[in-house]
Amino acid sequence: MDASPRCDGRLEKGMSSLIDNRKSIDPFGRIGGKKSNDLIDRERYLEFNATIHQQIPMFVSVHQAWLLMLTQQGIVERPRAQAIMNELVRIDEHAVAEMIENWTPSAWEPMVQLEHYLTAKVGQIASDLNIARTIPPPFYRMGLLHPLLAIIEESILLLDTLLCQAELHDLTVMPGYTHFQHAQPMTYGHYLVGLFDPLARALCQIEAAYSTTNQFELGCGALSGTSFPVDRHYPAELLGFDGVVEHTNDAVAATDFLIDTLSALTNIFVPLSRVANDLDIWSTSEFGMVEIADEISNPSSMMPQKKNPAVFEFCRRTVASILGAYSEVVCGSHATQYGDVTEMRELSFAVKPRLIEATRQLRAFRAALDTMIVKKERMLELAATGFSTATELAAVLYREAHIPLRMAHGVVADAVRQAVKEGKTAQDITPEILTAIIREVTGQEVAMSRDQINAGLDPVRFVQAHRSEGGVAPEIVRGMIRKRRAVLAEFTERQALRTRRREDADAELACQVRALLNGSADFALTPPA
Incomplete structure (x- = not known):
């Protein structure tokens, strides 16, 4: 069933007939017969027309399931249930078009209009569908x-x-970021x-x-x-x-x-x-x-x-x-x-x-x-020229040169500061630069080889080395x-x-509906397991 709102001649026809339809308001609860309002009626009609194609198929399925239960429980007699169900299974686009054409302010919701439609087809027994239920659920x-x-x-x-x-x-190695700055590869x-x-x-x-x-x-x-x-x-x-x-x-x-x-x-x-x-x-x-x-x-x-x-x-x-x-x-x-x-x-x-x-x-x-x-x-x-490997270089200093971790952190921080000031990248940090900074920070004479520095600065080796659980x-x-x-x-x-x-569930519902309409003895003996 087409779910799109109808914008054809039925909309204009429905809108133009609001006043005529209002004269035939059916009593519906305590406010039956209450004078309608043109502005509210028009808004309700537009909402009705926009939603009915989506809602009616859902309403029909629920009615069918509820009617099957009422019949199974002996609340509604089978002939009455068959008459109602016979109309429910016939509801299609033409039926929806008829509901739109016969819209009245007293039945402005699709659910209520559906009841009016069924009542017109089978008489007041259509209201059996409302036994023990309120309209909104489910x-x-x-x-x-x-x-x-x-x-x-x-x-x-x-x-x-x-x-x-x-x-x-x-x-695919890339720089990782924290605070929008290079952090670790x-x-x-x-x-x-x-x-x-x-x-x-x-x-x-x-x-x-x-x-x-x-x-x-x-x-x-x-x-x-x-x-x-x-x-x-x-x-x-x-x-x-x-x-x-x-x-x-x-x-x-x-x-x-x-x-x-x-x-x-x-x-x-x-x-x-x-x-x-x-x-x-x-x-x-x-x-x-x-x-x-x-x-x-x-x-x-x-x-x-x-x-x-x-x-x-x-x-x-x-x-x-x-x-x-x-x-x-x-x-x-x-x-x-x-x-x-x-x-x-x-x-x-x-x-x-x-x-x-x-x-x-x-x-x-x-x-x-x-x-x-x-x-x-x-x-x-970007991973290689930035300084995202600095953490690993500090770890290399700790492991290879036995420099305390916080001091190693300071050595690398000074090396990065110097490189940035001189417009250099991480790859420009040489053994000589690092040895001089170690001497200045720690007072120790530690010679670092090119391979040791590369182990700390190469982003590919960084990634391969970080094998802890959840690592890169x-x-x-x-x-x-x-x-x-x-x-x-x-x-x-x-x-x-x-x-x-x-x-x-859809298949079982259709099967039970057919069983009811065909008068099958298998219908409603036991509910589905």
């Missing part, structure tokens, strides 16, 4: 499930890309593995948010349950939910699944944004360590030379969008009634767009990483990649199980 949660699955899938693909690129660059592969870990932890949080969200609330009544002998677990199984929100007021009041989702998104995009900032800087002419592929870059409408890595800017902007939604959900829910209130409806709508946006940006970031031109020679040049040595990086491949396989397996569960 649609707030259901609307987030597919976007959550999508971002889990995209996160897995991004993690795989990180490991693939890390494998390609386990020997590392490899580009080691850097990318360092992004894998926080994203993997955040993905665990997204999985947990999916589990928290994928709980069935329906059957809670308004907040106190129901006197009807309903089975809440049967429709939950048919709709692919992992379980039931047991407490009936918790079912309509909970906001933790929204906050969990936005918190997990925040933990994905904060480290991702920081890496985006690094890559953005490294792609400048001044650094020249990476280059964004043409197909990922944005041109300038004025400056012909421009090749803008805007993908990183969009990534950083997404953080603000997520944090804005997080603030909206928390601030919008903390000072309201703990129950079913309008804020719940509005707050749930703040989350889905952020999930969709986040998924899109993860996909773009993955494409940027996968096609990025990594300039290995430039990275090595290529064999250590490769070992970390192997471990994370196993983690990624577990993520992939769990995602396959989630996807298959939803597919199996």
